[in-house]
Amino acid sequence: MPAxxxxxxxFIHDAYTGEQTSIGYLNDYKLNSSERLDIYYNNTVLGLTDxxxxxxxxxxxxxxxxxxxxxxxxxxxxxxxxxxxxHKYGEELASFLSTYEPAVSWPYLxxxxxxxxxxxxxxxxxxVAALDFNGLTDLISEYPNFIVSLHPGVHYFELxxxxxxxxxxxxxxxxxxxxxxxxxxxxxxxxxxSDDIYLQNISKPLKKxxxxxxxxxxxxxxxxxxxxxxxxxxxFQQEFAQVVSSGVFIYADGDK
Amino acid sequence: xxxxxxxxxxxxxxxxxxxxxxxxxxxxxxLEAHSENYFGGGKPRKLxxxxxxxxxxxxxxxxxxxxxxxxxxQKHISQIKSLVDEINxxxxxxxxxxxxxxxxxxxxxxxxxxxNEAMDIxxxxxxxxxDKIGQQILIENPSNYLAFDNLDYSEPEFLNELAERSGCGxxxxxxxxxxxxxxxxxxxxxxxxxxRIDGRVKEFHLAGYQINKLDNGEEIYLDTHGKPVYPEVxxxxxxxxxxxxxxxxxxxxxxxxxxxxxLVAEANKANIIINKQVKKESNACTS
Numbered sequence: 001m002p003a004x005x006x007x008x009x010x011f012i013h014d015a016y017t018g019e020q021t022s023i024g025y026l027n028d029y030k031l032n033s034s035e036r037l038d039i040y041y042n043n044t045v046l047g048l049t050d051x052x053x054x055x056x057x058x059x060x061x062x063x064x065x066x067x068x069x070x071x072x073x074x075x076x077x078x079x080x081x082x083x084x085x086x087h088k089y090g091e092e093l094a095s096f097l098s099t100y101e102p103a104v105s106w107p108y109l110x111x112x113x114x115x116x117x118x119x120x121x122x123x124x125x126x127x128v129a130a131l132d133f134n135g136l137t138d139l140i141s142e143y144p145n146f147i148v149s150l151h152p153g154v155h156y157f158e159l160x161x162x163x164x165x166x167x168x169x170x171x172x173x174x175x176x177x178x179x180x181x182x183x184x185x186x187x188x189x190x191x192x193x194s195d196d197i198y199l200q201n202i203s204k205p206l207k208k209x210x211x212x213x214x215x216x217x218x219x220x221x222x223x224x225x226x227x228x229x230x231x232x233x234x235x236f237q238q239e240f241a242q243v244v245s246s247g248v249f250i251y252a253d254g255d256k
Numbered sequence: 257x258x259x260x261x262x263x264x265x266x267x268x269x270x271x272x273x274x275x276x277x278x279x280x281x282x283x284x285x286x287l288e289a290h291s292e293n294y295f296g297g298g299k300p301r302k303l304x305x306x307x308x309x310x311x312x313x314x315x316x317x318x319x320x321x322x323x324x325x326x327x328x329x330q331k332h333i334s335q336i337k338s339l340v341d342e343i344n345x346x347x348x349x350x351x352x353x354x355x356x357x358x359x360x361x362x363x364x365x366x367x368x369x370x371x372n373e374a375m376d377i378x379x380x381x382x383x384x385x386x387d388k389i390g391q392q393i394l395i396e397n398p399s400n401y402l403a404f405d406n407l408d409y410s411e412p413e414f415l416n417e418l419a420e421r422s423g424c425g426x427x428x429x430x431x432x433x434x435x436x437x438x439x440x441x442x443x444x445x446x447x448x449x450x451x452r453i454d455g456r457v458k459e460f461h462l463a464g465y466q467i468n469k470l471d472n473g474e475e476i477y478l479d480t481h482g483k484p485v486y487p488e489v490x491x492x493x494x495x496x497x498x499x500x501x502x503x504x505x506x507x508x509x510x511x512x513x514x515x516x517x518x519l520v521a522e523a524n525k526a527n528i529i530i531n532k533q534v535k536k537e538s539n540a541c542t543s
Binding site for chain 2: 001003004005007008009011012015016025026027028031032033035036037039040043044047048050051080081082083084085086087122123124125126127128153191195
């Protein structure tokens with residue numbers, strides 16, 4: 001018998017490709033091993049397609065089930081599952097869609113996929129206690145060099161189309177026609193302390209603040225760099241207050 | 257709510273049933289959750305905690321890949337341990353299979369070649385897993401569609417020795433025995449007779465399978481968990497109950513999930529067979 005590593009290497013290759021490099025290890029005397037190996041290939045494709053369908057329901061609604069299944073098959077050929085946690089499979093679908101030739105007539109699909117991935121990851125992100133407004137205020141007054149980070153359920157990224165509007169429309173039972181607009185937007189997706197998920201477009205200064213906080217500089221510096229020279233400081237302060245009270249920030253570290 | 261666990265069979269915990277389980281008093285012995293569905297936090301995890309406050313709960317994993325030749329995923333173990341610490345499950349179980357090698361995973365339970373090297377790896381991994389979560393685990397026999405050549409053990413022999421060397425318990429999936437026995441041409445009762453009676457069998461699984469035809473006309477049984485338990489599997493279950501005592505029973509249903517009442521009715525069928533067996537045993541003691 002060959003080494004277990006050789007058997008497993010061949011078998012898992014076959015489970016993804018439908019090839020049959022492991023057939024030499026199998027008992028083919030009474031059993032038709034070739035067709036039976038196909039069962040494992042089919043289980044891999046069907047299983048991962050179901051995972052993608054769970055994470056990307058709006059995408060499937062837009063393109064239809066048949067198109068989605070074909071897309072999934074090509075995606076699975078390119079990207080394998082890299083952990084035993086199936087909820088982490090499918091992260092690259094947005095970038096995959098941007099080069100997937102049959103989807104060129106839906107240029108906003110990568111944006112929709114990015115929203116759905118972030119939404120799903122926000123729902124299952126680890127539970128971490130967030131800073132509320134009072135907690136943040138206390139830290140500001142007492143420890144000027146403290147550092148905050150973002151809650152694991154927080155995601156923000158650029159969209160090229162009005163995809164957030166499209167995604168929200170697809171949450172309704174009856175979908176109205178929406179005019180596609182090519183427009184640069186930053187969307188913020190987060191889970192609040194009641195585990196509800198929120199999605200909204202945010203301003204450039206707020207995006208800058210989130211980036212600076214993630215870079216690990218002190219909260220005071222991050223605030224200064226994001227708000228310095230702002231014409232509409234009140235609007236920024238209101239937006240900032242809203243995300244703080246929604247549990248976007250967590251205490252990270254630093255010189256308290 | 258107090259349940260007498262030894263009297264009632266359990267059912268698999270599935271998302272469409274969670275609300276009903278939390279709002280009404282459902283008479284089941286225990287619920288079994290797939291560990292990987294509750295990694296991370298948020299609403300799913302909090303609902304699981306609420307379920308665990310109301311019902312006895314077991315944790316059944318499908319993605320740890322105990323049979324992999326390249327070492328266990330420590331993050332996966334710590335995620336299960338976090339659940340174990342929070343839920344305090346009555347059982348923790350995994351499969352006699354593998355699903356990952358060299359950073360590539362599949363959402364399936366792949367067959368183990370029953371060779372000495374696989375035994376050593378399995379014993380090491382089961383021992384490591386048990387040590388890290390701080391409790392005994394149960395190992396379940398999977399469904400098989402093909403067999404390897406040049407083996408050192410049969411599947412029951414492998415399970416017996418694994419249990420002996422690692423100290424794990426066993427979860428006998430009666431449906432999987434029926435499916436594998438058909439697919440690989442062996443006698444399912446002989447399989448059950450080959451598992452040692454030493455108190456290591458702690459849980460039975462029951463489920464429905466699907467019959468497919470291969471291109472050559474051969475019928476193959478697929479372990480789909482999408483139908484009621486077949487009569488042949490009930491018969492085999494009764495046969496297993498004759499051999500092993502003090503074993504909990506669980507009904508699994510994973511696709512085309514019906515109303516909760518259908519699963520509870522299947523569990524009640526198992527309860528009737530258990531009661532029949534208990535009466536038979538007590539009659540044998542008094543006669």
